[in-house]
Amino acid sequence: xxxxxxxxxxxxxxxxxxxxxxxxxxxxxxxxxxxxxxxxxxxxxxxxxxxxxxxxxxxxxxxxxxxxxxxxxxxxxxxxxxxxxxxxxxxxxxxxxxxxxxxxxxxxxxxxxxxxxxxxxxxxxxxxxxxxxxxxxxxxxxxxxxxxxxxxxxxxxxxxxxxxxxxxxxxxxxxxxxxxxxxxxxxxxxxxxxxxxxxxxxxxxxxxxxxxxxxxxxxxxxxxxxxxxxxxxxxxxxxxxxxxxxxxxxxxxxxxxxxxxxxxxxxxxxxxxxxxxxxxxxxxxxxxxxxxxxxxxxxxxxxxxxxxxxxxxxxxxxxxxxxxxxxxxxxxxxxxxx
Amino acid sequence: xxxxxxxxxxxxxxxxxxxxxxxxxxxxxxxxxxxxxxxxxxxxxxxxxxxxxxxxxxxxxxxxxxxxxxxxxxxxxxxxxxxxxxxxxxxxxxxxxxxxxxxxxxxxxxxxxxxxxxxxxxxxxxxxxxxxxxxxxxxxxxxxxxxxxxxxxxxxxxxxxxxxxxxxxxxxxxxxxxxxxxxxxxxxxxxxxxxxxxxxxxxxxxxxxxxxxxxxxxxxxxxxxxxxxxxxxxxxxxxxxxxxxxxxxxxxxxxxxxxxxxxxxxxxxxxxxxxxxxxxxxxxxxxxxxxxxxxxxxxxxxxxxxxxxxxxxxxxxxxxxxxxxxxxxxxxxxxxxx
DNA sequence: TTGTACGCGTTATCAA
DNA sequence: TTGATAACGCGTACAA
Numbered sequence: 001x002x003x004x005x006x007x008x009x010x011x012x013x014x015x016x017x018x019x020x021x022x023x024x025x026x027x028x029x030x031x032x033x034x035x036x037x038x039x040x041x042x043x044x045x046x047x048x049x050x051x052x053x054x055x056x057x058x059x060x061x062x063x064x065x066x067x068x069x070x071x072x073x074x075x076x077x078x079x080x081x082x083x084x085x086x087x088x089x090x091x092x093x094x095x096x097x098x099x100x101x102x103x104x105x106x107x108x109x110x111x112x113x114x115x116x117x118x119x120x121x122x123x124x125x126x127x128x129x130x131x132x133x134x135x136x137x138x139x140x141x142x143x144x145x146x147x148x149x150x151x152x153x154x155x156x157x158x159x160x161x162x163x164x165x166x167x168x169x170x171x172x173x174x175x176x177x178x179x180x181x182x183x184x185x186x187x188x189x190x191x192x193x194x195x196x197x198x199x200x201x202x203x204x205x206x207x208x209x210x211x212x213x214x215x216x217x218x219x220x221x222x223x224x225x226x227x228x229x230x231x232x233x234x235x236x237x238x239x240x241x242x243x244x245x246x247x248x249x250x251x252x253x254x255x256x257x258x259x260x261x262x263x264x265x266x267x268x269x270x271x272x273x274x275x276x277x278x279x280x281x282x283x284x285x286x287x288x289x290x291x292x293x294x295x296x297x298x299x300x301x302x303x304x305x306x307x308x309x310x311x312x313x314x315x316x317x318x319x320x321x322x323x324x325x326x327x328x329x330x331x332x333x334x335x336x337x338x
Numbered sequence: 339x340x341x342x343x344x345x346x347x348x349x350x351x352x353x354x355x356x357x358x359x360x361x362x363x364x365x366x367x368x369x370x371x372x373x374x375x376x377x378x379x380x381x382x383x384x385x386x387x388x389x390x391x392x393x394x395x396x397x398x399x400x401x402x403x404x405x406x407x408x409x410x411x412x413x414x415x416x417x418x419x420x421x422x423x424x425x426x427x428x429x430x431x432x433x434x435x436x437x438x439x440x441x442x443x444x445x446x447x448x449x450x451x452x453x454x455x456x457x458x459x460x461x462x463x464x465x466x467x468x469x470x471x472x473x474x475x476x477x478x479x480x481x482x483x484x485x486x487x488x489x490x491x492x493x494x495x496x497x498x499x500x501x502x503x504x505x506x507x508x509x510x511x512x513x514x515x516x517x518x519x520x521x522x523x524x525x526x527x528x529x530x531x532x533x534x535x536x537x538x539x540x541x542x543x544x545x546x547x548x549x550x551x552x553x554x555x556x557x558x559x560x561x562x563x564x565x566x567x568x569x570x571x572x573x574x575x576x577x578x579x580x581x582x583x584x585x586x587x588x589x590x591x592x593x594x595x596x597x598x599x600x601x602x603x604x605x606x607x608x609x610x611x612x613x614x615x616x617x618x619x620x621x622x623x624x625x626x627x628x629x630x631x632x633x634x635x636x637x638x639x640x641x642x643x644x645x646x647x648x649x650x651x652x653x654x655x656x657x658x659x660x661x662x663x664x665x666x667x668x669x670x671x672x673x674x675x676x
Numbered sequence: 677t678t679g680t681a682c683g684c685g686t687t688a689t690c691a692a
Numbered sequence: 693t694t695g696a697t698a699a700c701g702c703g704t705a706c707a708a
Contacts (some may be wrong), residue, residue: 004478006701022703028678044629052454053400057391057684073420078411094451097435098680099423113432116390140342224620256624263626268699282562283621286594288601346684355695360687369693392685395700 014042025050036157044210052297056118066096066114066306067105068124068133073099074223074253075281076296077125080147083300084123091308093120100127102222104186115140121311123147123303129154129191143316145307147299149191150321157310158320159302163192166292166326167199170248170276173290175272175326178337179246183215185230185258187250188222196250196278215244222250227257235265243273245337251282252291259287274334284336288332295324351569352380358534364386367391394456396520404434406462408444411437412561412591414634415463418485421638422461428648431458438465439556440526440560445471453478454600461485467492467529479656485637487529488659495648497640497660501530504630504664507538508586508614511628511666513545515544515612516675518585521553523568523596525588526560534588553582559609560588565595573603583675590615590622590629597625599652606616612672626670634664 007025011018016035023031024039042048054064064297065088069077077099085095096119104127111133114122121143126134129151137144138154146158158159174182184200187193197216204211219230227249235243249255255277262269269275276285306320344592345363345629349356354373362367362377380386388613392401403426407415415437423433434457438445444467449471452460464472467489475482476492483498512520522538525531535554542549557568573581593615600607607613615622618631644658 007703008701018702020678023678026703032677034614035678047452049394049450051456051701053391053395053456054684055703057389057395058692058703060684072410073416075411075413078416081685082411094455095436098433105707110386116387118389226626251436260624283624286562286598286621287624297384324695329632356686357695357697358693361694364687373693389685391689394698395702396685396687398687398700472703527686588687 005048006051007048010039010042010046010048011045012040014089020083028193029243033124035085035293045143059331062120063092064094064096064117064119064120065304066117066119066121066122067098068110068114068126069097069099070102070125071099071223072097075283075288075292076251078187078280079281080125080300080303083297083302084147084304085300087092087304088122088300088308093308099108104131107131111136113119115142121145121307123307126190128189129242143307143311145303145310147303150195150323151191155319157306159299159306159320159324160192161294161326162323162325163195164185164199164202165198166278168203169199169326169328170278170292171200172207173245173330174248174276174334175209175223175276177246177334179244179274180209181215181244181246183217183244185217185221185248185249185254188220189252193250200248206334216294221254222243224253224257224260224335227254228261230254231258231261240265240267243267246274246276246334248278249279252279252281252289255289256259256283256287259289262298270333270335276334285293286331290331291329291331293327293329299324309314339476341436343386344389345386348380348384348386350379351384355569397492400431400456400458402432402434402457402459402602403642404455404460405436405547406448406452406460406461407435407437407559408440408463408465409411410435411622412630414589414617416589417634418463418638418641421635421640422485422640422642424644425639426646435608440465441557443470446474447475451565453480456529459483459646461638461647463487464528466527471620481645481649482641482643483658485641487541487673488533488661489529495658497637497644497658497662498530499632499664500638500661501533501664502537502540504616504632505586507537507664507666508534508630509538509541509617510545511668512584512586512612512614512672513541513547515584515672517582517612518547518553519553519582521555521582521585521586523555523559523565523585523587523592524542524557524591526558531588538586544620559592562595562598566599567595568592569596569599573599579603581605583610584612584614584672586614586616589615590617590619590627593629594621595626597627608671608673616670618667622667625671628669628671631665631667637662 007018007021008020022038024036027105070078088095098110107127123145125148129149146156148160151160277289277291280291284291345356345359348359359377362374409415426433436448445465461483463486467487484494486498488496488498615627615629618629622629
């Protein structure tokens with residue numbers, strides 16, 4: 001039969017006790033080279049691999065980190081995931097990746113799923129900073145690290161981009177180009193979106209413009225589909241003439257949707273409308289989209305390594321809140337107003 | 339203390355045996371409403387959640403499916419992953435997602451990792467159809483399903499697109515447009531790439547053209563970076579004048595790289611060169627890239643549901659090999675030769 | 677250096 | 693309808 005061999009089988013065939021086999025597997029120092037070799041032979045012969053489930057139960061440690069992201073289909077999150085995964089791998093952890101699809105209820109379910117699966121820690125990009133999942137994590141005492149979200153009320157650990165600054169950079173760039181009436185396509189009420197809007201306002205005020213003259217689209221834009229809907233709607237209502245000269249979209253994906261609509265309607269970028277995105281996902285460079293770069297991969301790396309170092313040192317009394325610097329990437333989607 | 343409660347704690351507090359608690363958790367029918375309620379109260383009060391690790395060990399079933407893809411950063415695979423995940427979720431399974439980064443050695447490691455973690459089944463997009471991982475899976479007797487790969491020698495279960503047909507469609511389209519000299523940027527020696535090339539040849543021969551007059555780039559192209567390198571190299575050697583009028587790239591990502599180089603060098607698409615990609619990832623539509631569509635999400639769905647149905651019925655004596663029809667999506671990256 | 681025996685948190689079998 | 697109790701596969705304190 002091809003029953004999967006257990007530690008027992010190895011022990012029996014090698015004529016030793018299971019503890020000895022266990023010691024060999026874990027490279028315990030107190031083991032004679034003789035028995036070690038004998039056991040190793042059988043292990044290879046049987047192709048024995050320890051059962052991680054049993055091992056985890058006994059060790060009370062799974063060596064697995066749960067990762068909760070909002071949408072792995074989005075390159076922004078995919079990059080974060082990659083950064084996390086590579087870092088975990090280097091530290092002998094595996095990753096249990098899930099995504100919430102921006103659904104709060106699902107986020108909660110996944111959190112509990114990961115908890116049930118006894119992951120050693122969790123990295124989460126929460127739907128918003130007052131998410132129920134965070135409360136649960138806190139209460140359970142599981143080590144966790146937020147990514148792409150800062151919390152104001154709670155002293156959680158997190159790493160994110162300084163999105164106020166990012167929003168400011170994008171907007172100031174447009175203002176410096178000469179635009180006085182700028183559209184901002186807002187995101188949902190997650191912290192990054194709120195921060196970008198804050199940056200937007202800051203630049204507007206600093207530029208001696210009036211917020212009331214800006215076109216703030218109070219959407220909950222997230223995806224390119226949202227971008228399409230929003231822009232189609234806007235044009236249907238106000239017409240192409242109603243379009244301001246410049247647009248700052250909450251993220252690249254949304255900006256892509258806008259571009260899509262524009263090319264269908266024959267609105268030329270940047271000749272007729274200037275457009276700035278956010279994130280700097282790969283596609284942005286192909287489309288020559290001016291945008292604000294976030295170091296996504298790096299962000300994943302940091303979250304993972306910080307979480308691990310917290311877990312392994314047990315230093316839970318230090319709150320780590322890391323703010324990364326965004327960078328304006330100027331390409332070809334904006335023009336100087338003459 | 340905030341020690342996580344176990345079934346024992348619940349039992350003690352409810353004044354019943356652990357078997358009773360277990361029965362309540364699993365909604366066993368033979369349980370009186372009275373005790374059930376009593377136990378449920380305690381469960382809620384303690385916020386008890388069963389330990390999935392222990393449960394899996396006892397049940398000899400983890401309700402988890404391992405998924406091995408080549409690159410989740412690539413939207414093509416990300417879409418497959420989404421299809422898999424949603425389907426699994428509907429069937430009360432979770433997904434353990436990993437990616438090999440196109441590295442054979444890593445693929446092997448991950449396969450063993452998933453096996454150690456006792457996943458109930460595996461969905462894999464192997465690096466090639468003779469991959470060592472597949473042998474192992476077969477030997478272990480774990481249910482598994484290939485995605486985006488068909489096997490000729492082995493009777494494995496798989497779902498993939500008819501890539502011979504896809505390659506044929508792309509090439510024939512270019513030939514019908516009037517091109518007699520076409521460049522094909524080949525992929526690695528995975529089955530899909532080989533099939534696309536086969537389709538390419540078929541269309542060439544059927545079109546009464548000669549293979550020797552076609553420009554076959556014998557690359558192992560996978561990513562947009564590969565596309566960039568290949569095209570820069572080509573232009574450096576043969577110059578822009580050396581470019582054929584039409585190109586069929588092994589996938590959209592590679593085509594994107596080509597586009598990138600073209601726009602830098604001022605080569606206009608489709609005015610000077612016609613370009614066809616493969617996959618129809620989201621970006622393709624934004625860039626008006628003519629391409630061959632694969633139903634990625636659907637492919638993931640199918641793999642997951644077929645795998646589950648095999649696992650749950652135990653019908654391992656029936657080999658499932660599913661070929662999906664590709665579709666040519668004509669957009670704006672090719673022009674009729676006049 | 678090796679073995680015995682118990683524990684990890686569940687499920688499942690068998691009695692009661 | 694309930695409760696003991698033996699698995700599940702492994703790690704480990706303790707004894708030898």
